[in-house]
Amino acid sequence: MQALKIAATGMSAQQMRVDVTANNISNMSTTGYNARRADFADLHYQQLRSPGAIVAGTGEVLPAGVQIGLGVRPAAVAMEIKQGSMRPTGGELDIAIQGNGYFEIEMPDGTSAYTRDGAFKLTGDGQIVTSEGYPLMPDITVPEEAREVVINADGTVFARFADQVQGQQIGTITLAGFINEKGLEAIGDNLFVETEASGNPVIGEPGLNGRGTLRQGFLEESSVDVVAEITELIEAQRGYELNARVMTAADEMLSATTRIR
Known part of the structure; x- marks a missing residue:
């Protein structure tokens, strides 16, 4: 079961999002500071059935494959170029x-x-x-x-x-x-x-x-928008909680599997 590892990458990503937001808020009074934003990208996919593959025996072309995502990774932490007041x-x-x-x-x-x-x-x-x-x-x-x-x-x-x-x-x-x-x-x-x-x-x-x-x-002045940063912080917190729930659910499923006799 990959869910534990996938959820762990999600929690790590949301933690980075919180770190970036915290840095923005701490620099809300820094002269000429531009806010940063964390960008993320999905990880490689496990290809169980590739789209467009030929089905053995029938010769049919698969219109869609079976691809299992393996989580998320940080792509960049970039400045938002914006004029401060x-x-x-x-x-x-x-x-x-x-x-x-x-x-x-x-x-x-x-x-x-x-x-x-x-x-x-x-x-x-x-x-x-x-x-x-x-x-x-x-x-x-x-x-x-x-x-x-x-x-x-x-x-x-x-x-x-x-x-x-x-x-x-x-x-x-x-x-x-x-x-x-x-x-x-x-x-x-x-x-x-x-x-x-x-x-x-x-x-x-x-x-x-x-x-x-x-x-x-x-x-x-700093271009940090405090209201936007608070919103970003709440979203990151909720995302972290959801990934933690996924880990809990995956753990319970694995626990149930080990109890089967």
Whole structure:
């Protein structure tokens, strides 16, 4: 009897579904976080009679076969690409992306990572960095005597000084786009790295070639829909319970079989 093993794969799948949902709910306040969804696929089938087979003796073609499924397996846990709402903060280094794109960040080993978390800070040298201290790329340094930083929608960054009417451009913030954002690999700290599935980053000016624009003084909130997550959690719990009942029923049937004399 395969029912015990099949039900076990179903319970494992629903447990993963709960784990993914729990991670979404725990990140409901994480800046720029996109909810994840677990996708599943059925396992191989035990072919007792293949569809289209020729019946021995009659030569008839079977219109349908006998295929016994062997359960379910995880296929992917992918991001749901969805724009989060804009939360006004008033911070001059708080930058939200309205539309597609990622900020490029330089990691300690010199490689690039990507994020939609625009809660930037300044170092003691005036360099713009993430909350973890990773520099924004291309590198932008705010002069110590600057009294205000202005960031336009197209990424140009200006510093205003006390003795000047016009701001002085000190750099440009670019955005990276990917042909398959769901192929990015999350590494924590709101950061992603490129993979073969995501494709190479296409970096350029905000507002061009499908890239979003920047909004200074805003942060993008998590795109997690709490009501949808609670619904997902209830469905996963019910699915787990049903698979557990299948295991109980299969166990009782096996028990009855062993009692036959």
